[in-house]
Amino acid sequence: MRTVRPIRPTSPARRTCVMRHRAHPDSRSNLAVRWRGPESLTVEQVPFPSREPDEVVVKVESAGVCGTDVSAWRGDVARIDDGTVIGHEFGGTIVEVGDGVDRWDVGQRVAIDPNDVCDRCDSCRTGSLGFCTQRRLMGIDLDGGMREYVAVKSQRLVPVGANTDPLALALVEPVAVAVRACARAGVVPGTHVGVIGGGSIGTACVLHARDLGVRSLTVVESDPARRAIAAAHDVAAIAPGERPSSPWDSVIDTVGTSTTIGSSLGLVRAGGTVCVVGVAHDGSLPFAEKIVRDEITVTGSFCYSRRDLHEAADLVSRVELSTFAVDVVHGLADVPTVFASLANGIRGPGKAVVVP
Structure with a gap:
């Protein structure tokens, strides 16, 4: 060092x-x-x-x-x-x-x-x-x-x-990757936003979303040290499996596994948007019924x-x-x-x- x-x-x-x-x-x-x-x-x-x-x-x-x-x-x-x-x-x-x-x-x-x-x-x-x-x-x-x-x-x-x-x-x-992901997810002032993953891209999404003036911002992260860092910077942080008090308007998934995408669909409100910016290549995405019935917009973000x-x-x-x-x-x-x-x-x- x-x-x-x-x-x-x-x-x-x-x-x-x-x-x-x-x-x-x-x-x-x-x-x-x-x-x-x-x-x-x-x-x-x-x-x-x-x-x-x-x-x-x-x-x-x-x-x-x-x-x-x-x-x-x-x-x-x-x-x-x-x-x-x-x-x-x-x-x-x-x-x-x-x-x-x-x-x-x-x-x-x-x-x-x-x-x-x-x-x-x-x-x-x-x-x-x-x-x-x-x-x-x-x-x-x-x-x-x-x-x-x-x-x-x-x-x-x-x-x-x-x-x-x-x-x-x-x-x-x-951070430029995060700027595009936030735009694709419909992150605007006054919205409730969740970010799946507290790594580099997730952190960048948090910083940009906060700079945009969202109403609430929460990180979902398995690593306790990363959750502690988020909390130290006044960002709510929960572990996978925990649920917020109410669904979010936008969810940005920076991990991109079938598990995290499924979780994102369960955390976003009906009519909300899930943006997948991470890709894990771990298999199929068996979520078509949930997407159709709740009219959830699922989008990707690249570069x-x-x-x-x-x-x-x-x-x-x-x-x-x-x-x-x-x-x-x-x-x-x-x-x-x-x-x-x-x-x-x-x-x-x-x-x-x-x-x-």
């Missing part, structure tokens, strides 16, 4: 030095975590990024570990190649700007949209990045952000506040739009997230051990975040 210190924007003198060095082969350190086959990660030096005219180079301040990363570590994601740098939840400070970039400056702090999409199809034009048939995800299909420096196309940058907690930059992407990303960045810039959603901070050298622990169910109540 290491101490996290705020990362200051690059000074004008340093900017000149950085740009001058780009004319020659760059020997600056760029440690990265690379996938080397099922259950194998290595920490290696990789070349300092050579930016294109439409790219910037970002000094990574923090990178999150999510379930997709752990699935890739296990070898369950067939499209990841040997040597791929992992990580798609990250952000940092711009240290270099390409000649064709005019909206961004050295020293600006940003989160990264990890989706490489065509920007031409109907899905891209309507903002549904997850449905682009050409979509490639950093950390899986392309090298990701669990490294010291990364080159990113300027159109995939999301601005964050200058004083945002460095750890919160790793939370912008999962996010660029608008969702910007809303998420605004939220993490305004709300103290790290004490609620982050419990362990690791250096790059710790990452292989962290993944093995997470895959074996050894985890803290919050999100594991890496600080290169």
